[in-house]
Amino acid sequence: MTTTTVDVKTLETQHVLQNYKRFPVVFTRGEGVRLFDETGRAYLDFLSGIGVASLGYAHPALTRAIADQAAALLHTSNLYFHPLQGQLAARLTALTGHDRAFFCNSGTEAIEACLKFARRFWFTEGQPRQKFVALAHGFHGRTMGALSVTWDDHYRAPFAPLVPTATFVETDDPAALHAAVDDTTAAIIIEPIRGEGGVRPIPSALAEAIREACARTGALLIADEVQSGSWRTGPFLHSQALGLSPDLVALAKALGGGVPVGAALLTDRIAATVVPGDHGTTYGGNLLACRAALTFLDEADRLQDSMRAASTRLFDRLHALAAARPGLIADVRGAGLIAGIEVTVDALAVVNAALARGLVINRTSGTVLRLLPPYIVTPAHVDAAIDILDQALGAAAQ
Numbered sequence: 001m002t003t004t005t006v007d008v009k010t011l012e013t014q015h016v017l018q019n020y021k022r023f024p025v026v027f028t029r030g031e032g033v034r035l036f037d038e039t040g041r042a043y044l045d046f047l048s049g050i051g052v053a054s055l056g057y058a059h060p061a062l063t064r065a066i067a068d069q070a071a072a073l074l075h076t077s078n079l080y081f082h083p084l085q086g087q088l089a090a091r092l093t094a095l096t097g098h099d100r101a102f103f104c105n106s107g108t109e110a111i112e113a114c115l116k117f118a119r120r121f122w123f124t125e126g127q128p129r130q131k132f133v134a135l136a137h138g139f140h141g142r143t144m145g146a147l148s149v150t151w152d153d154h155y156r157a158p159f160a161p162l163v164p165t166a167t168f169v170e171t172d173d174p175a176a177l178h179a180a181v182d183d184t185t186a187a188i189i190i191e192p193i194r195g196e197g198g199v200r201p202i203p204s205a206l207a208e209a210i211r212e213a214c215a216r217t218g219a220l221l222i223a224d225e226v227q228s229g230s231w232r233t234g235p236f237l238h239s240q241a242l243g244l245s246p247d248l249v250a251l252a253k254a255l256g257g258g259v260p261v262g263a264a265l266l267t268d269r270i271a272a273t274v275v276p277g278d279h280g281t282t283y284g285g286n287l288l289a290c291r292a293a294l295t296f297l298d299e300a301d302r303l304q305d306s307m308r309a310a311s312t313r314l315f316d317r318l319h320a321l322a323a324a325r326p327g328l329i330a331d332v333r334g335a336g337l338i339a340g341i342e343v344t345v346d347a348l349a350v351v352n353a354a355l356a357r358g359l360v361i362n363r364t365s366g367t368v369l370r371l372l373p374p375y376i377v378t379p380a381h382v383d384a385a386i387d388i389l390d391q392a393l394g395a396a397a398q
């Protein structure tokens, strides 16, 4: 392909819906932790396509698995028994302690499934509870249900009315959570680390309040682990680190290594209320998606020690950077291989300065730089990335 950046930009500006603000770079190839633009310039990727390319780019095992599956069978629909869904469901439920999995194509679809299964459960119970309680700074996706429990008003306002029974509570206020949850609450929905919302972990006092509120009222707990799950923070689910046992879990992003796949995990108590025809999808969990996810689980399982080493180096270097630049960095948050750096300078200027120096990161929640490196990252990659980040901060502060 010989398209230039100019061709790409012109065609997109004319014909693609203008709902994204693109950075002026066209990536055409990737290898390991590196992306290459159409001029052949290399970039160190510490965003992995927003936490999706978990095995980096052109990973040999994933590439081979996808090619083999494409040559055998890509898709058959959910009308027939499936050679891979059972295997993938068994692996996922063994990792989390759930009983069953439902497969879909994205994070927002996994959330829709969780919200519907929660409502389905209470419908069967004969007390159709409607209310959802969600958290400030939470992000759950763009479809109408997921949007209804997404906190930031600017995502929701143009699309009102949404599901009218969602309420939001601040995470530093356990009493407010207790007040919001009662015996008409279908479920509490949480992001164990709020990713889009600025890489904000849930305080342990709130985790305790969530546990108590569920026990007191019977409200179900939905954990949105689309960004925080699949080993991103260390344990397979970040809920596990918080001591929470969600009834329903949503997974996507890292799970397919770049192939679209989402999953909702359920306990048998809830799964038993779902009958054939209640919910479904044409593509969800097709052979290609399941094969990619199974390969991701095999490969990421082997990366656990090196991920821990990379994470230790990442947070050591970020805390050292914050100490060296006290006027520019207000906070460093995160766990495992998700990091948020709250800056006092223009965060977008830092992202642009980093890109100009060959490092890919992004900005979220206005003032937060977010790092979501692929799981194959090493301490040496971390050193190279933080050196560039330091220069980019310096440039943005000029």
Ligand SMILES: *Cc1c(COP(=O)(O)O)cnc(C)c1O
Pocket (backbone or CB within 6 Å): 105, 106, 107, 108, 109, 111, 139, 140, 141, 142, 191, 195, 196, 224, 225, 226, 227, 228, 252, 253
């Ligand atoms: C990205 C994200 C979603 C939405 O996932 P899509 O695949 O974009 O639909 C939902 N919840 C969280 C926590 C996310 O980070």
